Amino acid sequence: MRNDLNEGLHQRVARLARLRPDAVALVAEERPVTYDELDRTADGWAARLAGAGVGPGSCVPVVLPRGTDQVTALLAVLKTGAAYAMLDPAWPAARLGEVTAMLPAPVLIADRPVPGVRRPVWTPPEEPLSLPPDFRPAEVGGHAPCCVFFTSGTTGRPKGVLTPHRATARLFMEGTFATFGEHTVVPLAAPSPWDAYSLELWAALLNGGTSVIVAEPYLTAGALREGVSRHGVTTVWLTSSLFDMVVDEDLGAFDGLRQLMIGGERLSPTHVGRFLRQHPDVLLLNGYGPVESTVFTTTHRIRPEDARRAGGVPLGRPVPGTEVLVLDGDRPCAPGAVGEICVAGAGLALRYLGDDELTAQKFVNVTADGRTVRVYRTGDLGLRDADGLLHFRGRADRQVKIRGHRIEPAEIERRVEELLPVRSCRVVADRTGGGEPALVAWCIPERPGDPLDGAIGTLREVLPAYQVPTAVHTVGAFPVTPQGKLDERALLATLDPRPMRAVGVTTAADxxxxxxxxxxxxxxxxxxxxxxxxxxxxxxxxxxxxxxxxxxxxxxxxxxxxxxxxxxxxxxxxxxxxxxDQPAPDTPDGDAVPLTPMQLVYLTRHLVDPADRTGHCLLTWVIEGDLDHAALETAVGAVHARHEPLRAAYVADPRPMAEVLDIDPPPLEVLPAAPSVEEAMAALRRLFADELVIGEADVWRVAVAGAGDATVFGCVIHHIAFDGWSEAVLARDLATAYNAARCGAEPPAKPAPPSLAHSYRDHIARVAASGTDVRPDRAGYAGPPPVRWPGSPADGAGTNGPGLVPTRIEPAVLAAVDDAARSAGVSRFAVLLYHFGAALAEVTGQRDLAVGVPVAQRHGAGSELAVGCHLTMLCLRLRGAALADGPAALRATGQCFGDAFAAQDGPASELAYQVLFALQDNAPAELRLDGARTMFVRQRYLDLPLDLHVELWPEDDGLRLTAYHRPERVAEETARDLVKRLDERLRA
Missing domain, CATH: 1.10.1200.10 (ACP-like)
Known part of the structure; x- marks a missing residue:
């Protein structure tokens, strides 16, 4: 049944109720409500509301919590011919009083008296009402007022946006941006006063689908999982911030969805890319539109290549019944030229309530293609590309979006100046901490030095939660730029990184x-x-x-x-x-756990050559101060017991597996004192070069060596049980246990890392979701020719391990790298990899190169707490466009990495490449021991599995580049030439 723009929303619901009376319209607290029940109940309520004076011309405030009564009430209001305004019961009384005063209606619908509002309250009846014989639901046209949305205004007062029925109905016309029908199941979780609520509700009710009313304040990952598994949710809307949060915390929560709409703020390409790799079959849509054009103005189906666009994910193309113009003043802009995004069509609001002047200012008539068109000036800047896609290019004013809410800083500034003893206020959106922006207010107090105690509490009494600043600071004067404008960067620079707001008891009882x-x-x-x-x-x-x-x-x-x-x-x-509310405990699957593909590589090397040292991971710290050996040995024991990979035997018979054993921790070996720190490190290095018998759970060893006033503490751990991320985890857990033992106390209780069995189940689940076969299959990597190294390599292996060529990438050079990345729409890593590949091609004369890239695979619950081997290796084939020149080559390299990353759950093989390139971003291995100063010193590898191994580590806003090479394969002058060429390319 097609949506009709010339009828009211309630009329379409009534028709659906006649056609499919027993279909489920709503589900709330596990109770289903059919279309027939919803429509008949709304009729009864509408008759009583009409008797109370509600009818055409009324804008009825609905102050109810999200639920069946709320939906029934708004449908009943529409049946009287009136419009509704959904208000949040959690708003402060002052806010509720302010907005209801703007709404012409004889009553307010609520389940209790509303503080701050002087208006008769109509309370939804608990029992069904009989329908008076003379009542007939109002029949209205699509142009009739339907609902009011309140948004932020520059004057210091909220704006009421009045929209018609057709503005919502147009979203669900034939050929629209997504699939909506009787099998559509949508969670209702958006804030009630927001136009996204209309999207969620009417996407179901205008199409014969089901609206699942969510009890949570917003759609959390847990509520999403439950909605899909219990109610068959198919279609979801999330703000960009909420989407990013779910992607970060529980990417599997999207399993089972068919279509996902995101927007409200600029999208994060990183999060979009991660989602598409995990859920390639889910329709992912970017939705854009101000409330004045009702929910969506444009949408865009997001594809993997959109995550690599230099200008971000496009806004897309207009939804049905909508026209978009990009104007320079009143003149249409040519493709590629930036102008103001202006919207026309059936989605436009009718007016702002009680503000004819603002209505005339924002809704104007322009001439386009020889015709006069009524448009809304959004204040957003954008451009159309040659393909007709609309792209966002910022704001023409100060307006910001936070969690999908449109916020005018000027409104908050005026309120602060009204409510607090200040002469002036400026509000800035702080984006420096990553994640969602935060509003921060700076004020010049009426009395110099006044700390404005209790300011946040005062503002909470008037402003909705999303408008309350996270902090209020005082200043003597506002800094300005040379152009005389507010210097927001100078204000933000004064902030401490996310200060804790309160102090209290810090000791946990359990x-x-x-x-x-x-x-x-x-x-x-x-x-x-x-x-x-x-x-x-x-x-x-x-x-x-x-x-x-x-x-x-x-x-x-x-x-x-x-x-x-x-x-x-x-x-x-x-x-x-x-x-x-403790559930029954989970039963472990057993102590023997299959190995991951990378662990199979390490086990194979060990079985082929027990003297192999390429899997030895060395960690050393120089310690100044008193080192308690007994406490350190206790700490080693605690860490050994905490992390199963450190006390597991890795065997190949009867099948490759890790078997967790109950064995003693390695003893703390104390070496003779050395005359210098360098010689103490050398002694540890010789000790750690001994074989680790991983088949007998001899996985790690620890030792100390004195060196004058200092002590060098180190450990060696086999790579089959360790990775780069584990360095910081091991150091943190050692320090925690040491500091407790030094005081004679038990280590503080901490959440246990996942067991080996749990970690492997997470790995298998991820691989199964990707459709990848976990069995090692080296044939799939065949093809790249071997690297032919120039120069004269040394005879035999190096006596002191691999050769080493270091250099430093200065902050200014790194900033240029980041600029190039932004311009090409790729990551910093892609730019560095491109220049490395180009330098490698120059040195070797080859135009087809395979490069190995390590990638962390810590996706399971609690995996960030675990010591273990949670990684895989990607094989990147650099050739053709990836070794050409210009931005296209950068994008080709980014595409190469993206393709390999999408297949990261495939088999790992050390035979696919001879070169490794790694940009390390793991936390530093800080060993914070009480009573001592410690410094982590990164040791040279004992041996390399590959010919060349290049790593980049963060260092003082720049990067430290370290190129290791096997002297018998890569000559010293060749390694230096490669590093020199790479350095020159980056500096250029």
Whole structure:
């Protein structure tokens, strides 16, 4: 049945109720409501509302929590011929009073008296109402007023945007941007006052589908999983920030969806790329549009190549019944020229309530193609490319989007100046911390030096939560740029990185409290968090709440609903709820665990040559101060017990597997004192060159050697149980246990890392989702010719291990690399890899090169806490366009990496390439021992599995480049020539 733009939304729902009376329209708290029941109940309510004076010309405030009554009420309002305005019951009384005063209606619909509102309250009846015989639902045209949305305004007051029925109905016409029908199941989770609520609700109700009403404040990963598994959810809308959060915390939560709409803010290409690699069959849409054009103006089906576009993901093309113009003043812009995005068509709002002047300013008539068109000036800047795709290019004013809400800083500034004793205020969106932006206010107090205590609490009494600044700071004067404008960068530079907002008890009573507090601190970027202070008082945003729940759910392997965190807001309170609601324990699958493809590589090397040292990972720290050997040995034992990979035997018979054993930790070997730190390190290096018998769980060893006033502590761990990420995990756990043992205390309770069996199940689940065969199959990598190295390599292997050629990439050079990456729409790594490949081609004279790139595979629950081998190797084939010149070559290299990354769950093989290139971004291995100063020193490898191994490590805003080479394969002068050419290319 086609949507008709000339009828009211309620009329279409009534027709569907007659055609499919028993179809489920709503599901709330597991109770289904059929179309017939919904329509008849709304008729009864509409008759009573009409008797109370509601009818055409009314704009009725609906102040109800998300639920069946809320949906029934708005449908009943429409049946009277009136329009509805959905208001949030959580808004401050002052805000509710302010907006209801703008709405002409005889009553307000609520389930209780509304503070701050002087208007009769119509309460939804608990029992069904009989329909008076003389009542007939109003029949209206598509142009009739339907609903009011409130958005931020520059005057210091919210704006009421009045939209017609056809503005919503046009989204679901034939040939629209997605598939909507009787099998469409959509969660209703958006904030009620927002136009995205209309998208979610009417996408179901205008098409005979089902709306699943979500109890959580927004659609969390857990609620999404439940919606798909329990109710068959097919279609979802998420703001960009929320989409990024779910991608970061629980990418598997999208399993089972058919189509996903995202937008509200500029998209993150990184998160989009990760989603598409994991869920290539889900229709992913970028939706763009201001509320004045009702939900969406344009949409774009996002494809993998869009994540690599220099200008970001396109806004796309107009939805049905919509026209988009890009104007320079009143003149249409040519393709490629930037102008203001202006919108025309059936989606346009009718007006701003009570503001004819603003309506005339923003809704204007322009001449396009010889015709007069009414358009809305969005204030967004954009351009159309040669293919007709619309692209976003920023704002012409200060407006910002935060979690999909449109915010005018001027409105908040005026409110701050009204409510606080200040002479002036400026509000800036802080994007420096990564993730979602945060609003920060700077004020000049009326009395110099006034700290403005209690400012946030005062603002919360008036402003909705998404408009309340995260902090209010005082200044003597506002800094300005040379052009006389506010210097926002100078203001933001004064901020401390995410300060903790409160102090309280920090001692956890048990492991549950410690786990929750650790997750709180991790989400906030803090070292610790008190257990008795609400998470929001520590500075957590609404998305931080979702992140915490997702991480707890992953580590506990059980749902942690966001509403439970809101009910139990501190670590102590939430831990108590978790204990009371404890599910039955999970039973381990056993102690023997199959190996991953990379572990098979390491085991194969070891079996072929037990003297092989390419799998030895060396870590050393120079320690100044008193080192307690007994405490250090205790710490080694604690870490050994905590991490299963360190006490596992890796065997090939009867099949390749790791068997976790209950064995003693390695002893702390104490070497004779050396005259210098360098000689102590050399002694450790000789000790660690001995064979590790990994088949007998001899996986790691530890030792110390004195050197004057210092001590060198080191360990060697086989790569089959270790990777780069593990360095920081091992150092942190050693320090925690050492500091506790030094005081004679037990180490603080920490969440346990996943078992080997759990880690492998996560790996298998990921591979199964990708459709990749996990069996090693080296034939798939055949093809790249061997590298022919010039020069005269040394005879035999190097006596002191691989050769080493270091250099430094200065911050200015790295900034130029980043500029090139942005211009080409690729990552920093792609630019570095391109120049490395080009330099390698120049040195070898070859135009077909295979390069190995290590990639972390820490996707399972709690994997970031584990020591282990959680990585794979990508084989990148650089040839053709990837070795050409110009931005196209950068994009080709990025495409090469993207293709390899998409197939990362495939088999690993050391035979596919002779060269490795790694951009390391792991946390530093900081060993923070009480009473001592420590410095991590990166050791040279004992041996290399490949001819050449190039690594780049962060160092003082630049990068330290280290090129290792096997002297018997790559001559010293060849390695130096390669590094020199790469350095010159980057500097140029």
């Amino acid at each position: 492991g549950g409290e410690a786990l929750v507090a650790e997750v709180f601190a991790e989400v906030l970027g803090q070292d610790s968090a008190p257990v008795d202070v609400p998470f929001t008082e520590l500075g957590a945003s609404s998305l931080d709440l979702g992140r915490a729940c997702a991480r707890l759910a992953a580590r506990l392997d059980r749902p942690v609903p966001l509403v439970r965190l809101l009910e139990h807001p501190s670590a102590r309170a939430l831990a108590a709820w978790l204990r009371a």
